[in-house]
Amino acid sequence: MSNRIDNRKIEDLVKKIQGVLSTKAVIDNDKIVELHLLTDKSRNPKQISRDIQSALAADLDIEIDHKVISIAQINFVEDSYSNKRVKIKSVSKIINSTDLICEVKLTLGDVEMVGSSQYRNISSRKDYSVVIATIDALEKLFNFADMVFLEGIEVIERHNYSVAVVLVSTIFEQEEVMSGSSVVEDDRDLALVKATLDAVNRRLNML
Numbered sequence: 001m002s003n004r005i006d007n008r009k010i011e012d013l014v015k016k017i018q019g020v021l022s023t024k025a026v027i028d029n030d031k032i033v034e035l036h037l038l039t040d041k042s043r044n045p046k047q048i049s050r051d052i053q054s055a056l057a058a059d060l061d062i063e064i065d066h067k068v069i070s071i072a073q074i075n076f077v078e079d080s081y082s083n084k085r086v087k088i089k090s091v092s093k094i095i096n097s098t099d100l101i102c103e104v105k106l107t108l109g110d111v112e113m114v115g116s117s118q119y120r121n122i123s124s125r126k127d128y129s130v131v132i133a134t135i136d137a138l139e140k141l142f143n144f145a146d147m148v149f150l151e152g153i154e155v156i157e158r159h160n161y162s163v164a165v166v167l168v169s170t171i172f173e174q175e176e177v178m179s180g181s182s183v184v185e186d187d188r189d190l191a192l193v194k195a196t197l198d199a200v201n202r203r204l205n206m207l
Contacts, residue, residue, distance in 0.1 A: 005030050005062070013059055016180070016198065017051045018085065019043040021074075032064050037071045045071045050183055054163040058156050058181040086141065086197055086204070091130065091189045095121055102129040104193055106137040113140040127153045130189045131166055134196040142204055147171055153192070155184065164191040168199050178203065 010025040010032065019039045026034035039048060049069050056062040089105035089112060100121040105114045115137025119125040128150070135148050152167040162184040169177045180198030184191040 005032070009060060010035075010056065010062070013055055014052055017048060017055060018198070018201070019048055032062065033068060035064065035069045037069070039071055039073050041073050045073065051181075054158070054161070054183045055181045057158050058163040058165045059179055085201055086138065088190070088193055088197070091187070091193055093129075093189065097121065100125055100129055102133040102189075104130065104133040104137050106134070106141055108141050111141060113137050115140060127155070127188075127192055130192045131196050134193050135168075138200065138204065148200060151177065155188070162188075162191075164188070164195045166192065166195040166199055168196070170200065170203060172203065176203070 005027050007025045007027055011023050014020055014023045014025075014035070014037065019042045020037055021040060022038045024034075024036045025032055026036075035052070037048070037052075039045070048071060049066050052069060053064055053066065056064050087107045089107050090103075091105075092103050094101040098121055099118060101116065101118045103114055103116045105112065107113075115133045115135065117129045117132040117136060119129050131150050131153060135150065138148065139145050147170055149169045150166070151169050154165045156163045156165060163181050164184050165179060165181045167177065167179045169175060178199045180195040180200070182191040182194035182198060
């Protein structure tokens, strides 16, 4: 087996996807032949499958056929991180000739916070502004500051779909670099917010 296909890396990445409780990858001839998942019922299996495909392509450069993904769903009502996961309420931008203002509204249970960012209206800041506003909202929800730092953003084109990838570093208990990804459907900004949350949600809910 080559270094490119690694069970542990695959399983660790897939377990970061929202709704996934556990997973096991079966590798044969340097190829994923089976990927078994246990998930809660918070999300549609088809969406989970698409997220798996996008995450593996974006983070590990691995293409996987959806037919090898097997998903078993259970009721999961324990008061765990999945029930306390941050949710997206809205994403908005105000753009004029000089300024770019972005607002991201997030909820955690009954608490709602709005994060914002403002930059000069230049193309290189459009994606950046969305992620920074998301981090600002997270800081307000969890009452911390200067603990999550944006390291990079990339939108990868894959055949008939695109994947937003966000790389952040955190210094909660120790310095840690984390990545998140989300398929770009109709809304690029929304995918960027989802990718940011994908990177940090598990860590934030351990606080």
